[in-house]
Structures are given as C-alpha cells and as structure tokens.
Amino acid sequence: MSKKILTVDDDPDIIVFVKTVLEENGYEPLIARNGESGLIMARAEKPSLILLDVLMPKQSGIRMYRELKSDPELKDIPVIILSGIAKRTFLRSQEALTEFGDEPVPDPSAYIEKPVDPGELAETIARFVK
C-alpha cells in the first residue's frame, strides 16, 4: 500500500502541482485547504509525512505546526514546510510563540521555499519516508 502524504495549502495551483508530484512518485496524496481541516485530517489518517504551507486563511501554518508538534500522536510525523515566506521568518515566528509561553517545538524536518522544483520535492520527501 502506498504511503499517505498530507498537503496543507490554500493555493489551488500548488495543490494540483503537489498532488501530481506525489502521484508520480507513488504516494497517496491527501489534501487540506487550511490548518483547521489539515489537523482533523492528520488525526484521522496518520499520514507518513505532511507538506505544510505557512500563510493560509483560517488557521495559519505557524499555528498548525505547533499543534502537530505538541500532539503526542502526531509529533513524530515529519513535516516539510513548503512556503513563499523565507525560512528564517518562519523560525523567528516560532521563537516568538515560544517566548510568549508556549512549549518550545523542534524545527521542521525540511524547509522548501516556493517555487518548488518537482525533483527537489520528491527527493526531500524520499529522505523522510522510508
């Protein structure tokens, strides 16, 4: 059975693109359009890996990442951040949340800045999904 990979993004272009890349590489894509439904789907499906956008309506990727990493059942799922914002901006916002009293969270497994190259995406996923 092919491994499930969850993509959380609100951009229809990215959804179609990532879905195609995943299918091409033999994974089963799961799609969520915001952080809220992404979290529900992660709990329900227990995917092997999560691809997460940062700037999204409803619940942002920053908040969803925290929730993932603080949930004992989900925290071991590797997360690759796939975003238009720079890596250091994301890391800094995580630090800020930690300073405001939240539990510290580990850095994401990988960080890919958009635009994403199909080959690079596939290779990065392969590194974390055995």
Next chain:
Amino acid sequence: MMENRLLLIDDEEAILRVLSISLRHEGYVVFTALNGKEALQVFEKENPGIVLTDLKMPGMDGLQVLRRIKEINPDTEVIVITGHGDMDSAIDALRFGASDFINKPVRDEALRIALDRAREKRELRRQLQAYTTDLEQMCRLATEEVRRKSEFQDKLITSSNDGIVATDERGLIILFNPGAEKIFGYSRREIVEKVGFEQIYPEDVAGEFRSGFRRKRDKRGWGWKEVSIRGKGGEIVPVRFSGTLLYEGEKVIGSVGFFQDLREIKRLQRELVQSERLAAIGQTVARLAHYIKNILTGLQGGMYVVNIGLDKDDMDKLKAGWTMVQRNIGRVSDLVMDLLTYSKEREPEYRECYPNQIAEDVCELMEVKAAQNQIEMVRDFDPSIGRVSMDPGAVHRCLLNLVSNAIDACLFDLSENKSWKVSVRTGREGENAVSFQVTDNGAGMTADVKKKLFSAFFSTKGGKGTGLGLLVTHKLVQENGGRIEVESEPGKGSTFTLHFPYRREDGGGSGTEPLAAKEH
C-alpha cells in the same frame, strides 16, 4: 598738591629778609632776588608757581619782570607790590597779566589773602587742565570705540553669508554686501548709490517696500518667505527673504533686506527627491518581479502537470494542468490590465446604469468564494436609487476590488469561532452622488498598514496580491470625481466607503460632460 614754591623780588634787602622769614613760616619754599635780571635767572631755574615782585626797582622794573615771566610761563601767578596810592602802575600790572596787587607797606593779612587767592587760582587752573586732559583722553577713547564698533559691524555685514541690502529713505541702495553680490551677481560698485531697490527686488517684495515707505509707521518688517530674484544676466535665484523698514521715531530713514541663497538647498532637495524616486522605482520593480515570479511558478507547475498528462495519456491531469495554465494566464492578464489602468489617463465613460444592479453583479460574482469559506454576504441596497449616469465599468471594478479584499480580510483573520460577514450597502448622498459601502468583520488593519494602503505594490497577502487593487480603485474613484474613505480596527474589521458623483437622468444634459463642471 597746592603750589608752595614762591619767588620774592625786591630791591630792598631788609624787606626781602622779613617777608621771606614770614612766608617760610607760612610753609612756602621761598626764592629771593634783588633785581629783575637776577629774578629772571632764578625763575628760569626754579620755575616757581607764584611770583611776588616789587614794581619800583632800579634797572629792570617790576612791570618788565612781569611781562617776561608771563612770556616764559603764562600760568605763573604774579602778585605785584605797589607803592601806596600808585594805582596807575597797579592797573598796568593787572593789564599785563598780574593776578593781584598789594600795597606797601605789605601787611601780613593782605599778603596771605593775595597768596591764598593765587594758590587757589593755580589749583583751579591745574584742575581745569586735568579735566581738559581727561576729557580729551575720554573723547579719544570714545572715538576709538566708535570706530572699532563700526569696523566690527562692517566686518559682520561683510562676512555674512546672507545677502544684506540697505537703502536710504528714498530707496537708493547704500549698502550691498558680498553675500548680496554672490546672490544677485552684481558687484557693489554697480549697485551702491546708483540703483534703487525696485530695480533688483522681486516685484511683490518691492511693492510691499514701496507702500511701506509711503505709509506712516504701521509695519515693522516682513518675516521670512521664499521668493525668486532675477540676478544679473537674468538668472532666477530662489531665496529666502526678510526685510524691515528702518525708523528714527516716526520717520522712515531707510530699509534693509536680508536674502538667503536657496540654490544649494533646492539642488539637494531635488537630488533627494530623485534618489527617493529611484528607491521607490526599485521597490516597485522588486515587488512586481516577485508577483510575476509567482505567476511563473503557477505556469511552470501547470506545464509540469500538462506534460505528465500528455505522457500518461491522462485526461484528468491534462485538464487540471490546463486549468492551472489558464488561471495563471488570467492573473497575468489582470496584472497587465491593472498596470494599464494605473498608468494611463482615462476619461470616465458615462452611461446610464443602475448602481444597485452593479452592486448586485459584484455580490453574485463573489458569492461562490464567500460561501466556500463560510462567509455570509449581506446586501443592503437603497431602493430609491434609480437610473443614473455614471461610469459603470469603474464602479464595478472598484466595488469588486473592495469586496474581494473584504473576503480576503475574513480569510486571513486568525480569530476562532467567528461568523464572518461581508456587507455591501448602497445609499444616496445628497442630490448627486451614490455611496457604496463594503464592511467586513475580518482581520482589520493596523495604522501602519492603513498608511501604506494606497501605495503601489503594497500587499499583505504574501505572493497572492499584486498590491495594485486599492491603487487602481483610488485612481478610478479620483478620475470619477469621487472619494474613498477607510475605517479599520485590527481584529474588528474594516469599512471602505466609495462616494461616486453622478448625473441625474431627469436633470437633462448629454451626460458626457465632466462631472466637476456640473457642481453648483
């Protein structure tokens, strides 16, 4: 010190001896002589302040001695001793400058009075002389001081960077410092005592001076203001000017004008504006490039998906990829249209239309996206707005931008369990305008965001906005003679209100003339 040196002259030795004993007793230093010749020798040697001489003497008589002594030192007090009743000689002596006379036989009392008087006179003269000397000295010092001050002021005026121009009471220029030479380009030799202020002052300043010269004292001066002067050779020089009339009591005695050269400042300002403009262009280009890169990413993704579809003969993939390509071509097209609208002057195209219908069209267009994201769309249209003449294209575009922004504001609101709502309201504004109001209860804006709202390529939507929407809206509203108002509070939402003027259909007229001309 009171004069106490005294020369006593008498041909009778006994009298000499008695008198000198008595005078020494009084505290005088007494020199004696038995005749005129000897007296003059002693006088020249000792130069006593007071001489007491007998008139009748063999050889050189007292009058001759008196005249000689007065020649040698006119300040000497000479008291003559006359024979009893010899009034004529006494008067002669007084005429030749004797200060007093006493009769023989010389009584101590008369002698003391005469001597005291002589001594007082000498003292007075001495004091007078001292005063005169002091006065002369003070006068010289004062003159020197005045000269130094005047020189100092001259140097101040000369070394001032400001141009200083002063006139006399007729307006003739009498002072033109090097600062003024630099600004006006004329040398002081060409100006001073030759030219009136009217010939070099800018017209409005000259006018004010002119009326100031005519009026009675009512105005002290003019504060700094920016004017342009025409220098030698016609160069227009920007300056800061201030000036004042000079009064002595109520009378105008002249005027002075101060000119600060603004050429360098203006040049720096131009350079600053230029470099700011370049920086703004750089920023604009960077943002535009970023947005185009986003579209390109979408196109590349679409191409990738289309290629897979072609390879695998997969119609679904082909369709999905093609949709991506189409969507991103749509974004390019929207961007180009926005850029064109923004960069081109555009005349509003007035047509008869129903503002409520335009608002309805926009709501229908956005309803699907709103519903997908659980955002309620509320319509509140004023039914009394009928058919009017306005630019429906512009109104549609502006309203669509605002409603689309309002939905985004709800989407990007991170509050939890909020029921999001976007309201579109229309209303009449007096007799000739319609308002369109779009309110959301989404994320709201900080003051900082509000400030940049209408600047080019500013977007809070990450790569998803061009940063042109509100800019274009603003421009269209302005071209239509309307205005746009924004209220917003972070976390509470925003309200954008458009005011569009229109021409009433029943008001007649072609409906094509510009609105501004129609205003009462």
